[in-house]
Amino acid sequence: MRSEYPLLSRIEGPSDLKALKTEDLPRLAAELRSFIITTVAKTGGHLAPSLGAVELGIALHRVFDSPTDKLIWDVGHQAYTHKILTGRRQSFSTLRQLGGISGFPRMEESVHDAFGVGHASTSISSALGCVCARDLAGEDYHVVAVIGDGSLTGGLALEGLDRGGELGKDILVVLNDNEMAISPNVGAMARYLGRLITTPGYDRFRSQMQELVKNIPAYGGTLFNLARRFEEGLKHMLVRGVLFEELGYRYLGPIDGHDIPLLMDTLEGIKGLKGPVLLHVVTKKGKGFTPAEQDATKFHGLGKFNQNTGECPKIEGMTYTSVFGRWVEERGELDPKLVVITAAMPDGTGTYQFGERFPDRFYDVGISEGHATTFSAGLSAAGYHPVFAVYSTFLQRSYDMLIHDICLQNLPLLLAVDRGGLVGEDGPTHHGLFDLAYLRHIPNLVLGAPKDEAELVAMLNAGADFKTPFAIRYPRGLGEGVEVDWKAEPTPIGKGEVLREGSGVAILALGRMVGAVLEAVEMLASEGIEPTVVNARWVKPLDEELIADLAGKYEHLVTVEEGTSAAGFGSAVLELLAERGLLNRCRVHIIGIPDEFIPHGKVDELLKMVGLDAVGISDRIKEIMD
Secondary structure (H helix, E strand, O other): OOOOOOOHHHOOOHHHHHHOOHHHHHHHHHHHHHHHHHHHHHHOEOHHHHHHOHHHHHHHHHHOOOOOOEEEEOOOOOOHHHHHHHHHOOOHHHOOOOOOOOOOOOOOOOOOOOOOOOOOOOHHHHHHHHHHHHHHHOOOOOEEEEEEOOHHHOHHHHHHHHHHHHHOOOEEEEEEEOOOOOOHHHHHHHHHHHHHHOOHHHHHHHHHHHHHHHOOOOOHHHHHHHHHHHHHHHHHHHOOOHHHHHOOOEEEEEEEOOOHHHHHHHHHHHHOOOOEEEEEEEOOOOOOOHHHHHOOOOOOOEOOOOOOOOOOOOOOOOEHHHHHHHHHHHHHHHOOOEEEEEOOOOOOOOOHHHHHHOHHHEEEOOOOHHHHHHHHHHHHHOOOEEEEEEEHHHHHHHHHHHHHHHHOOOOOEEEEEEOOEOOOOOHHHOOEOOHHHHHHOOOOOEEEOOOOHHHHHHHHHHHOOOOOEEEEEOOOOEOOOOOOOOOOOOOOOOOOEEEEOOOOEEEEEOOOHHHHHHHHHHHHHOOOOOOEEEEOOEEEOOOHHHHHHHHHHOOEEEEEEEEEOOOOHHHHHHHHHHHOOOOOOOEEEEEEEOOOOOOOOOHHHHHHHOOOOHHHHHHHHHHHHO
16 A cells, blocks of 8 residues: 555554645645545445545644544544544445444544544534533643534534533534635635634734723723624625624634645634634535536445446336335325425435425425424424425434424324335444334324335325324335336225234234245245244234234244334334233244344345344244244
8 A cells, every 4th residue: 555655554643644744735635535535436435525524634633633632523424534544544445344444433433533423413512512521620622523514504503503602612613614615805815814813913912902992981892892893794794704703603714625734724723712613614525536526416425336437336126215206206296285305315315306396395404304394294284295204313303393293283294214224334323223113102103114115105105195194114225126006005004914824923024024034934934834924014003903813823923123122013012912911822022123233234234133134034933933
């Protein structure tokens, strides 16, 4: 590697970075970009955001002293440079692979990862917690929160900003803006003002003049307010920072986030300032890789790709997401009151084409799932038919709104819960393993999980009557390859489906696990074990009569779900049988995700790890029968 990356190969930690000459840093940035592109082409990952933050990562680690100083990256999409510069260069080839390093900062992975992240908008609040802990302990170090402009749309980020300004403690928030361009005139003036305002002399002069003016008899207060208004007016014209100033922050920028000397000079100056500071830097998402610069959305997060052309392998077949996307588009044609909501995920949830076709009935509300949920409730209360398409892991962020604003009022709404179950390389922050458990006990809510893409359409058709809160949970990735009838009859709510008759043991499988169970049963047949297999379909309402009947016929009743086994589908079956006094008639066995957080890796690897592949299920059934 030394010949290919002569500067980067010398970096084993931040101290090695500080030893480089300043004039070498742009070459280091180029090597980092090449290294990131080459690696992510093989592993997949969040490419465009990290390419845009290379110089910022270099400047932060050059100026601050991690891990003593705390650098907290929001979401972590921008943090690949941070990982490489903090001792993980040699392990970077294992990015997002089973047993390898995470795609996000994780405290257990490195002392330089001051806070674990994965969901947006958490950096400012967590950094403020570190600041208060520092001051309570009487310690002296810097705390920096790096947040992207997209994450700043999240309510949690705004709450953190508000509280940080009120406390007035020493904290630096770096706003990495990869959408706004700098006009030459404004950029030049902002650069000058940034250097001026961060000098210790200016800060002392500013404070002294404030005290002097305020102490002038009779007119001091008036003159001070006039001066402050003039300063804010100047900043409003030149740097657009009045909002942050009003929140209590010293606002600096916008400055070029790819100019390493400028970044370093500005950050060095900020180190001497007291109180909350917000530095606004402007970067190019995907910088240095033309395909990512031209299509930053596609290269935000992706799998393997051709490093030379930027092309990704073509997916043969329809994914669950694409099936939902086509269904909601066709349903929008039939139902003029149908409205689609997404929280910054029009592509990820398959709703982009609906938005193109029906722009007046499509709302991308940004990273604000709580708002999206209550916004959907308002649409429903006013007589419209909202469909909220959201990842399972992000729906967790709007739990109170689900209970208080939707289900308590029994408002008709369709929740399309994408990425249910194990999602793969993004790991524990993105697995959708808790939705069955946290949704099933909310009154008025119907909850189902289809066994394949054809049943997904039938379930969506069932939920489209908009008579009650209705959630359909489906996995990431390809469907089973079955033919889809877009006009399918609605799936009967609360009714399971017996797929195979057998003896001795009955298996109630849910969602994607139906296919794995059928494959396992084929293996068991060769050993003389012939289970009955049921596609449960519904977590709420359960098919109570079918389950009670099975409990009376079979010695063993097994539930299989791709979700936490604590309080999930299997628990619901146990509760039903206990309520009916049937637990003495059969033994119930729950197969699901164990009570732990599951790491990152390929989905098939993770299913095997937790015993939810066909072999694992087969082995467990044999243990039960033995």
